[in-house]
Amino acid sequence: MPNTLLLKNVRPMAGEATDVLIQDGRIARLTSGQVAEGMAVEDGGGAILLPGLVEAHTHLDKTLWGMGWVPNSAGPRLIDKIDNERTLKGALGIDPARQSARQVVQSLRKGTTQIRTHVDVDTVVGLSGMEGVLATRERYADAMDIEIVAFPQSGMLVRQGTVELLEEAMRLGADVVGGLDPCGIDRDPKGHLDAVFALAEKFGKPIDIHLHEQALLGAFSMELIFERTRALGMEGQVTISHAFCLGDPDTAMVDALLEEIAALDIAIMTTGSASRPVPPVARLARRGIRTCAGSDGIRDTWGPYGSADMLERAMLIGLRNNFRRDDEVELGLAVCTTGGAATMRTAGYGLAEGCNADLVLVEAETLAEAVVNHPERKLVLKRGRVVARDGEALVTAP
Amino acid sequence: MPNTLLLKNVRPMAGEATDVLIQDGRIARLTSGQVAEGMAVEDGGGAILLPGLVEAHTHLDKTLWGMGWVPNSAGPRLIDKIDNERTLKGALGIDPARQSARQVVQSLRKGTTQIRTHVDVDTVVGLSGMEGVLATRERYADAMDIEIVAFPQSGMLVRQGTVELLEEAMRLGADVVGGLDPCGIDRDPKGHLDAVFALAEKFGKPIDIHLHEQALLGAFSMELIFERTRALGMEGQVTISHAFCLGDPDTAMVDALLEEIAALDIAIMTTGSASRPVPPVARLARRGIRTCAGSDGIRDTWGPYGSADMLERAMLIGLRNNFRRDDEVELGLAVCTTGGAATMRTAGYGLAEGCNADLVLVEAETLAEAVVNHPERKLVLKRGRVVARDGEALVTAP
Numbered sequence: 001m002p003n004t005l006l007l008k009n010v011r012p013m014a015g016e017a018t019d020v021l022i023q024d025g026r027i028a029r030l031t032s033g034q035v036a037e038g039m040a041v042e043d044g045g046g047a048i049l050l051p052g053l054v055e056a057h058t059h060l061d062k063t064l065w066g067m068g069w070v071p072n073s074a075g076p077r078l079i080d081k082i083d084n085e086r087t088l089k090g091a092l093g094i095d096p097a098r099q100s101a102r103q104v105v106q107s108l109r110k111g112t113t114q115i116r117t118h119v120d121v122d123t124v125v126g127l128s129g130m131e132g133v134l135a136t137r138e139r140y141a142d143a144m145d146i147e148i149v150a151f152p153q154s155g156m157l158v159r160q161g162t163v164e165l166l167e168e169a170m171r172l173g174a175d176v177v178g179g180l181d182p183c184g185i186d187r188d189p190k191g192h193l194d195a196v197f198a199l200a201e202k203f204g205k206p207i208d209i210h211l212h213e214q215a216l217l218g219a220f221s222m223e224l225i226f227e228r229t230r231a232l233g234m235e236g237q238v239t240i241s242h243a244f245c246l247g248d249p250d251t252a253m254v255d256a257l258l259e260e261i262a263a264l265d266i267a268i269m270t271t272g273s274a275s276r277p278v279p280p281v282a283r284l285a286r287r288g289i290r291t292c293a294g295s296d297g298i299r300d301t302w303g304p305y306g307s308a309d310m311l312e313r314a315m316l317i318g319l320r321n322n323f324r325r326d327d328e329v330e331l332g333l334a335v336c337t338t339g340g341a342a343t344m345r346t347a348g349y350g351l352a353e354g355c356n357a358d359l360v361l362v363e364a365e366t367l368a369e370a371v372v373n374h375p376e377r378k379l380v381l382k383r384g385r386v387v388a389r390d391g392e393a394l395v396t397a398p
Numbered sequence: 399m400p401n402t403l404l405l406k407n408v409r410p411m412a413g414e415a416t417d418v419l420i421q422d423g424r425i426a427r428l429t430s431g432q433v434a435e436g437m438a439v440e441d442g443g444g445a446i447l448l449p450g451l452v453e454a455h456t457h458l459d460k461t462l463w464g465m466g467w468v469p470n471s472a473g474p475r476l477i478d479k480i481d482n483e484r485t486l487k488g489a490l491g492i493d494p495a496r497q498s499a500r501q502v503v504q505s506l507r508k509g510t511t512q513i514r515t516h517v518d519v520d521t522v523v524g525l526s527g528m529e530g531v532l533a534t535r536e537r538y539a540d541a542m543d544i545e546i547v548a549f550p551q552s553g554m555l556v557r558q559g560t561v562e563l564l565e566e567a568m569r570l571g572a573d574v575v576g577g578l579d580p581c582g583i584d585r586d587p588k589g590h591l592d593a594v595f596a597l598a599e600k601f602g603k604p605i606d607i608h609l610h611e612q613a614l615l616g617a618f619s620m621e622l623i624f625e626r627t628r629a630l631g632m633e634g635q636v637t638i639s640h641a642f643c644l645g646d647p648d649t650a651m652v653d654a655l656l657e658e659i660a661a662l663d664i665a666i667m668t669t670g671s672a673s674r675p676v677p678p679v680a681r682l683a684r685r686g687i688r689t690c691a692g693s694d695g696i697r698d699t700w701g702p703y704g705s706a707d708m709l710e711r712a713m714l715i716g717l718r719n720n721f722r723r724d725d726e727v728e729l730g731l732a733v734c735t736t737g738g739a740a741t742m743r744t745a746g747y748g749l750a751e752g753c754n755a756d757l758v759l760v761e762a763e764t765l766a767e768a769v770v771n772h773p774e775r776k777l778v779l780k781r782g783r784v785v786a787r788d789g790e791a792l793v794t795a796p
Contacts, residue, residue: 015557045458068763069763069764069767070726071723071724071764071766072722072727073723073724074722074723105510247466273717274670274672274714274718275717275718275719275720276720276768299770300720301566303722304595304722304724304727304767304770304772305713305716305717305767306770307771315703316672316717318672318703319671319672319703319714320673321672322673324470324700324702325469325470325702326469326471326702327468329470329702349453349560365466365467366467366469368467368469368470368702369467369702372697372702372703372704373705376410
């Protein structure tokens, strides 16, 4: 029986043990049954079955993974890190194709089956980041879905020619238009957001904006995003990443922002940053706001942290949001699974019959234990094909 | 050559490779040299050599480690968690001797060679926690140094008879007098602190007080601690754990507190909590304040997190304090090593000739990489004896 695999003795979402029949890359049946002659079988050993983990915000093009230790020496401001990185990209020889491939393989090992990556587009690197990540996307097409955001990391309007490069990135195959701190970096919030939304409209693509701006400044930029989302009928097509202003202690201000975010069906991405105010995940969930999570940069010139493990990310989100009860810890996991898929509008995501067989097996007693322990992944499937086993990917990186 | 071990090819603090000769539980020589006939040899393979990691704040008596998953259902307030725990201790059969042994073995695996543990003393459990942890201390005397704080978790004055039990705990062998939120729990800050300091004076022992109180309330309690420290000449003998009020945004208030903390040589313990204000580690270091770190409760009725890995703790402290540069990340490591030893006044701690051979080997290129990766420990030595190898302890727990 070609294209058929029987996953025996697994516990979907830590529930009752069952078998899962996979056919043609999809979940065909979720009940225990007889093993047909010659059918490929994997014994799950009672492990928890989760839908593939979702990395909804990272920077594949510029990780230093596998390049040996690079001491970090960037200054304290956001612009210091941006400038430092642009310089080091050339000096260190950070090859976007090679580096994105390395991170993709690391993500696979950890059970991630889809990634949204922001890719730098600027007047120094031009489209080389895009080209590298596009090559990686093609190379790992059978193992990982990669959605690309064309990202003006160094600003759009402050660096002439960037908008044209972003247009070219969209033509090359970017799926999402990126943006960044309309006040803080471009110093022209109206101009920045008009340009971002114009690109989205021109190419009929969604938007994902980095918004590190805190407190009232971040709230102001958000309001400008709301206005444009409504005016252009882009409800449901905008993601705001980081959204630190939603972690402000002024809860009245935050509630007003959340009201609009829910009304406009804007998605929010959080890394659960421990050193910044962060969107309060439980309050977002209560309002039904699509909320996803990401590793952000993994071992890059911005900072040394990151493992590409979205179960560990769920733990960090849990620690940051003071999630202690099991149902709370599970909310952190939801952000790293269904929340990511809802943000990326992934068709067929989940564990129901008919869903994509993007699956991960984890040995733990409960979902909360899977999060706090984040043990090595027992098995990872992409469209029904085994892509990692016992913590090791079956594909390699350069 | 009995009691002699040669550690070959290790890199102290990630420096130049060398050999380390260990004799009678101490570092005898830190240079490469010939291997004498019959000398026991361990090949370090170029791994980083660190002094043993220091767990300066945990609760050995009440971890649920190894008891199967216990769903967390405690209410949101501190007192909810305290009451919930007192009830569950009996209901779940949390045996302090067995549970503390399990955590000690887990800590050993992770390269910790000394622990300060707070042990609950209250009118329900009485001294059973003390007795259990004392048994564990004796059992693992060759593998782990354990310092015991007699800890009034349920309050001192609000529960009649607790002070007498604490006296008895000190007589049984506790090393440090504990205290807890003088305003928040006992509702009588003067009475609580007078009792704590009186016990310390009576037994000639140091003090370690849990202070979760935030903002002005925490600052007020701290001032009462300062007054008593000065009046009783207890400079250098007081630790304040958590000290969340030092993470207050009112930096003028915090600076005034830090001034006094430095003057009175008070030590500060941080877990790097992601969901609470935390002591700013770099600012404490600049003032020369002894700063240590702990896991706090590991998988207990308070919350499900924790691995007893003090390298992972250094990462969490780094994330919380926004440490990115290598020298900053190394500061997080210092808190989990030398800072802990300075707090516990450990004689002979370090990597110099003559120091205790409490050592851990980690495979990493740099200290920062050891922190962010926190790989399995290659070798752990306690007083020159191998107690863990390749991530597994050579002693067992019930």
